[in-house]
Amino acid sequence: MSQHDQQTGCDEYNALTRRAFVGAATGLVAAATMPAWMPKVVLAQSASSRDIIVSVFLRGGSDGLSMVYPFTDTNYYTGRPTIAIPRPDSNDPNRGIALNNQFAMSRAMSALMPAYQAGNLLAVQGAGLVNNTRSHFDAQRFIEVGKAADPNLVTGWLGRHLATSTPMRSNAPLRALGLSQGLPRTLVGGPNTIPVPNPGNYGIAGSATTRAERTAWLREDYAEVDTSIGAKALDALNTVQLLNNINFTAYAPSGGAVYPNTGFGRGMRSAAALIKADIGIEALQLDLGGWDTHSAQAPLLGGMARSMQDLAGSLAAFHADVLTGGVSYNVTVVVLSEFGRNVRENGSQGTDHGRGTCMLVMGPGIAGGRVLTNNWVPLARENLESQQDLRVTIDHRDILAEIVTRRLGNNNLGVIFPSYVPTVRGVTL
Amino acid sequence: MGTTLEHDAVQGADQQGAAQQGATVQPSAETPLASRRRFFTTAATAAAALVAATPEKATAQGGRRARRKAPEPVRGVSLSLATVAPPPDAQLAVWRDPVARLVRRCTLGITKEELERARALGVARYLDEQLKPNVIDDRAVSAFVAANYRTLSMTPEELYGADQGLVNRELQESTIYRAVFSKRQLYERMVEFWTDHFSIDTEKVGYLKTTDDRDVIRRHAMGKYPALLRASAHSAAMMAYLDQPASRRGRINENYAREIMELHSVGADGGYTQEDVNELARVLTGWTVSGRGIFTYDAQLHDFGPKSVMGRTIPATAQARGLAGKDEAERIIDMLSLHPRTALYVAGKMTRYLLQYDPTDALVQAVAAEFTRTRGDIPAMIRVILTEQNLMVAPAKHKRPFHLAVSAVRALGPNVTSTGYVRGQLDAMGQTLFNWETPDGYPDKMEFWAGLALSRWNMAMGVVSQTGAAFNFDVTPFVGTTAETGTELIIDRLFGGEVPESLRTRLRTFLRTSPTNTARVREAVGLALSSAQFQWY
Numbered sequence: 001m002s003q004h005d006q007q008t009g010c011d012e013y014n015a016l017t018r019r020a021f022v023g024a025a026t027g028l029v030a031a032a033t034m035p036a037w038m039p040k041v042v043l044a045q046s047a048s049s050r051d052i053i054v055s056v057f058l059r060g061g062s063d064g065l066s067m068v069y070p071f072t073d074t075n076y077y078t079g080r081p082t083i084a085i086p087r088p089d090s091n092d093p094n095r096g097i098a099l100n101n102q103f104a105m106s107r108a109m110s111a112l113m114p115a116y117q118a119g120n121l122l123a124v125q126g127a128g129l130v131n132n133t134r135s136h137f138d139a140q141r142f143i144e145v146g147k148a149a150d151p152n153l154v155t156g157w158l159g160r161h162l163a164t165s166t167p168m169r170s171n172a173p174l175r176a177l178g179l180s181q182g183l184p185r186t187l188v189g190g191p192n193t194i195p196v197p198n199p200g201n202y203g204i205a206g207s208a209t210t211r212a213e214r215t216a217w218l219r220e221d222y223a224e225v226d227t228s229i230g231a232k233a234l235d236a237l238n239t240v241q242l243l244n245n246i247n248f249t250a251y252a253p254s255g256g257a258v259y260p261n262t263g264f265g266r267g268m269r270s271a272a273a274l275i276k277a278d279i280g281i282e283a284l285q286l287d288l289g290g291w292d293t294h295s296a297q298a299p300l301l302g303g304m305a306r307s308m309q310d311l312a313g314s315l316a317a318f319h320a321d322v323l324t325g326g327v328s329y330n331v332t333v334v335v336l337s338e339f340g341r342n343v344r345e346n347g348s349q350g351t352d353h354g355r356g357t358c359m360l361v362m363g364p365g366i367a368g369g370r371v372l373t374n375n376w377v378p379l380a381r382e383n384l385e386s387q388q389d390l391r392v393t394i395d396h397r398d399i400l401a402e403i404v405t406r407r408l409g410n411n412n413l414g415v416i417f418p419s420y421v422p423t424v425r426g427v428t429l
Numbered sequence: 430m431g432t433t434l435e436h437d438a439v440q441g442a443d444q445q446g447a448a449q450q451g452a453t454v455q456p457s458a459e460t461p462l463a464s465r466r467r468f469f470t471t472a473a474t475a476a477a478a479l480v481a482a483t484p485e486k487a488t489a490q491g492g493r494r495a496r497r498k499a500p501e502p503v504r505g506v507s508l509s510l511a512t513v514a515p516p517p518d519a520q521l522a523v524w525r526d527p528v529a530r531l532v533r534r535c536t537l538g539i540t541k542e543e544l545e546r547a548r549a550l551g552v553a554r555y556l557d558e559q560l561k562p563n564v565i566d567d568r569a570v571s572a573f574v575a576a577n578y579r580t581l582s583m584t585p586e587e588l589y590g591a592d593q594g595l596v597n598r599e600l601q602e603s604t605i606y607r608a609v610f611s612k613r614q615l616y617e618r619m620v621e622f623w624t625d626h627f628s629i630d631t632e633k634v635g636y637l638k639t640t641d642d643r644d645v646i647r648r649h650a651m652g653k654y655p656a657l658l659r660a661s662a663h664s665a666a667m668m669a670y671l672d673q674p675a676s677r678r679g680r681i682n683e684n685y686a687r688e689i690m691e692l693h694s695v696g697a698d699g700g701y702t703q704e705d706v707n708e709l710a711r712v713l714t715g716w717t718v719s720g721r722g723i724f725t726y727d728a729q730l731h732d733f734g735p736k737s738v739m740g741r742t743i744p745a746t747a748q749a750r751g752l753a754g755k756d757e758a759e760r761i762i763d764m765l766s767l768h769p770r771t772a773l774y775v776a777g778k779m780t781r782y783l784l785q786y787d788p789t790d791a792l793v794q795a796v797a798a799e800f801t802r803t804r805g806d807i808p809a810m811i812r813v814i815l816t817e818q819n820l821m822v823a824p825a826k827h828k829r830p831f832h833l834a835v836s837a838v839r840a841l842g843p844n845v846t847s848t849g850y851v852r853g854q855l856d857a858m859g860q861t862l863f864n865w866e867t868p869d870g871y872p873d874k875m876e877f878w879a880g881l882a883l884s885r886w887n888m889a890m891g892v893v894s895q896t897g898a899a900f901n902f903d904v905t906p907f908v909g910t911t912a913e914t915g916t917e918l919i920i921d922r923l924f925g926g927e928v929p930e931s932l933r934t935r936l937r938t939f940l941r942t943s944p945t946n947t948a949r950v951r952e953a954v955g956l957a958l959s960s961a962q963f964q965w966y
Binding site: 026059060091107131132134135136137138154178181182183188193194195197202203206207209213214218220221222224225227229230232233235236238289290295337346347348350352353386392 | 434598672675676677679680681682683684687691693697703706721777827856859866868869872875877879880881883884886887890891896929931932935948952955956959960961964
């Protein structure tokens, strides 16, 4: 059920806007019953109950074993004399928090415990690419396009999902956006998809007197261009029109949520505002960097701890605000990275490029509150890939494919994940 | 000849909606003449496609495009090639002058003066001149840079003691200043290329990048590739950026060992294995940084055991022999610098950067052969890439934000004592200089930058409004007596006189309300810089 149907005081407004979409596009009506930050223009209501997806890429290769770690495995502690997270049943002030009798969550990620306890957060340990590249760039590319080592596949899996599904809302000027400077590969190929680094500050510069005239000039100029440049420019112009109607500054999160004042935190806050504004956006992609921890990894109190706090704090705020705050929105959040890192630390209290890592999946439609593994074995040297890395026992596409079919309502897996038959892992409810 | 032709074929396939063809598009056997005719047809189609500028229409058109690029669900990988943006052939259609094409590729933007000079010299002599930057008189720029960006010539010790914000700012602003005003334009383009190839993020290494820019990139940008690779391998900034100082006997850090192969020399398909990465990391142990940023070999850290990298075996060395350990890595780097895979990788990347996104294998092989023949001579390779024949069929490339901003400033010809304004615009457009986090450098891919139209338009509108002492755009040379003459002044200075008729008409229409009003003319110039046509080179 769509969130707006559940919201009180909206019926009249919805009926009006549903009737008058064409008028809406040219700008009309303020809704007295809507919060001040809401757009003055709301497009036709979606009949769909598909989830909106928020995809988060941790750039650099995140050390999943510092996020969700097997505290009962002595190999974990012998392999990491200086950077292991203390057992949750120890007295160490930096100890993690037990998730079950085998895995614990790093203290730096404790903000996510409410989501985990509510059954909305799933950790997938040992996830990643089957292809064994340890190159950031290849691995990111392979994950984002959804297939390894295919130079001809240039579009992203999420872009192809959008391209092979009907819009959740017909005529939505903007179906997906990357909260980033450039369009992330994940979204490439998506119709009506552009990067918007800061949705709260997205408008045409220069004299207000001539703005409309100049905007029309640009629209005419780019309408002639028969490449992605032209289409994207028109998307940008339509997005300007759309986003100008949302007051991001005044956006008030629900559920007492407080987003960290970081780039990522502000991004998740904008994502929440865009979802609640109900303008037909169905996919958002965010990046969070800083995971390439070759030296001085410091997952307890230093660099990686701060990265994890940023990640967990922002996701937790989003959980409180969007997934449980008053109205529960149908949203699935996926967090992944190109690879994990060596099980044993290196000579500089860091970890080098590895293989399997920890994916996070969050949403009301997710079978959460548990750690998903596949044939988990102790991290003894003989069990590791190349004697150094956590094996990939769950192809990341298994997780994504299930979300695509069960939560996003798209069965075109042959296009979205070409040449791959996913294994159902029971990620969704 | 034909990557261009290849594109035509792809477009044709698209138009038939036959996306399934995707994976195997064969180059057509058409002659260049026929393909040029095709360009005109394409342009005419594009012009005919001009639709009324209502939101509904635009959306509908977007939808049509989207459908064409992303057809009905089909099995397999069919969406792959179909979603590659077709080349901007419409731009090419109006670019008839080979000299102007060469100038677009050799410079960071056409200026009236540059084009006049190039036309006087002709293609061959102009390229010849640009390939020998040292004989181009650039004293005015050198003097300005020396006087205004004092940190550029500092030693690591001095840089360490300097204001770090200033160091970073001066590196960025001097780079913009040189790109705008230097007469050694092709050299500046190669500086840009190698800066990305040996990308280093100042966020991580701070002032050390200033020394790398000076002693590695700028020293060798138009020299020999092996010398450049060697210099980079002896760069304190590169060592620090890729964690080499943290690597030591028994506790290796493989970061630099991996990237020197994957990104700097043989490429990801260069035939090395994870074992080779580990072994090279062992070979490189002892390569580190001392003091405030001096490259140093520390025998104490070196692994003297036997090793093997890509089939080259290195026998164990007696630890007492100290410096011999350093030579192990020198020899491997020499091997990498002239490796056949390096020739191919560097040739492909340079060709894509200088000429077109997807050059033919034949051209890349020819450039690689020149690399091998000349032992990595950069100007010699450029000569193979930038031939008149290649230029006349290469589809236009999309300017990255740095290129776009610099080309805008070059076209306007402002009085500049500070490029701070442009630096800020680069931040807004997503290409803060020396600030790409990962070691692969800013992408040179149209799809990466395609969605950033708004920040580009806002840069254009901002730059034409600058009238301050530090950056003053004098609009006078752009003001005509009528909309018609004013339009021609703009087209002449911004586009070398070559634009589609539709753009000419649009500029005239905009100027017509008050063609001599300078505020109006500034806006017209801003729109011209924002136009689709100005985004290509």
